[in-house]
Amino acid sequence: MLTIRNLKMSYGGRTLFEDASMQINYGDRVALVGPNGAGKSTLFSIILKDLEPDKGKVDRDEWTMVGFLPQESESVGDETVMDVATGRVGELEKLEVVLRELEEAGTVDIPEYYEAQGKYDALSDPGIEAKAAKMLSGLGYKKEDFNRAAKEMSGGWIMRAHLARLLVMAPDLLMLDEPTNHLDLLSLLWLQDYLKNYSGAVFMISHDREFMDEIVKNVYDICDKELIPYKGNYSDYLKQREAKYEQQHSAWKNQQKEIKALQDFVNKFRAVQSKASQAQSKLKQIDKIEKIEKPQAPKKPFRFQFPQPPRGGQRSVTLEGVDMAYGDLQIYKGLDLEIERGERTVLVGPNGSGKSTLIKILADEVEYQAGERKLGHNAKIGYFSQHRSASLNPKNTVLQEVMDSAPNMREDEVRGVLGSFLFRKEEIYKKTEVLSGGEKSRLNLIKFLVDPPNLLLMDEPTTHLDILTVESLILALDRYEGTLVFISHDVHFIRKLATKVLHVNGGKVTPYAGDYDYFLEKAGKLGDERAALTAG
Secondary structure, eight states: OEEEEEEEEEETTEEEEEEEEEEEOTTOEEEEEOSTTSSHHHHHHHHTTSSOOSEEEEEEOTTOOEEEEOSSOOOOOSOBHHHHHHTTTTHHHHHHHHHHHHHHTTOOSSHHHHHHHHHHHHHTOTTHHHHHHHHHHHTTOOGGGTTSBGGGSOHHHHHHHHHHHHHHHOOSEEEEESTTTTOOHHHHHHHHHHHHTOSSEEEEEOSOHHHHHHHOSEEEEEETTEEEEEESOHHHHHHHHHHHHHHHHHHHHHHHHHHHHHHHHHHHHTTOGGGHHHHHHHHHHHHHSOOOOOOOOOOOOOOOOOOOOOOOOSEEEEEEEEEEEETTEEEEEEEEEEEETTOEEEEEOSTTSSHHHHHHHHHTOSOOSEEEEEEOTTOOEEEEOTTOOTTSOTTSBHHHHHHHHOTTSOHHHHHHHHHHTTOOGGGGGSBGGGOOHHHHHHHHHHHHHHSOOSEEEEESTTTTOOHHHHHHHHHHHHSOOSEEEEEOSOHHHHHHHOSEEEEEETTEEEEESSOHHHHHHHHSSTTOHHHHHHOO
């Protein structure tokens, strides 16, 4: 289906690939991994023919239809959500133009024509609306939203509509760049189940460990400018990579020991006449040894010491008889809730059930119509929202913004924290006003960690973080001594941190005094995640 041979690619003055090769066959489930900036998205661009490599070949079977989901959604005009999902506005017209131009040029016997024709046929299917409705529902859309203008919705929701269109077309090779970024937990689980049974091949870049563990069967690691293949899922890859490093490091150490012994003999006896010839022979022996390069240890999650928050009262925050509605839409009626000191609580439930609203009520970010919110003794609240950048000083550099939040931290410590959250070298001198949404999100996250409140409320904190950074965040929050309430679609993150679950559905908040697996056991049918999350 797809073969890459001896690829070389330089980008921005840096060589990303030197001699990279890989193969994807029909029905494969493949993950592409590597540190941020290693060249994952660049490799996708080469496969999609958006970039030309310096050297090497990328061969695709001529009948292979490729579908691609980028990290950021395409812009939309006046089309509805259903129009986006079916491609009947915009996409079909583009394909018609491509087909007409190729036909007029007499080039219909080429892969580009076959692919455009395949996509056109898929989107012209009389049953496409029913297929699109199924995909949109699985990805969290309500039926009443199908005919809403897509531009009225957030970028994350528009991305889901584009993903629905891809799944409707059912390409032979489905290429996904961070597909879980804009999904909630329920839609993520639906996509996970769908991809397990997908008839084509799936090739993904993802920061979600559990998602990859559930789906992929092969991993390619961008390492030392090559593509290193591993069999199995992401957890299998981690074990194999560690074993490979230990083996290579052991071989390097043994060779270094051998070379040192030979060199010690040379140094000791080269000036002794009776031993000079032996010393010379040992020197030649050293020259003939094929040197093993010292292997680089796999990068580990970053650990840092940060100040612990001031101790609060036994009850961090209490809600009594809270009514919350948006217009005629009632979210909560007479809600009572207590969050106690030291709890690590995850909010779970169907999309639109009120999880983010509940976090905002706890953070005093929305006005409710009735009831009372009581903060505990000495409570200091921190609210982390994906879309919150108002707390950043636009004239500060990234470095200064964190230094201002943590006056007791040394600059080298702050630089270390920034580096672990993907702010490196000259990036720390960028003004916060020019940062992307993802960069602002990460910077706010760092500010919470270096000056932590004793009640930390977080809405999807792992979005825009790579796997190593997520692990660093887990380590930091694991040592956090305050109270944590969070929403996440990252099951690995939830399993590592949550000690209590609040199931939110139909205006009710049901507590489960145990971790995520305890919740699945009690609320789901034999631990069925989707059944547990949608339970009434």
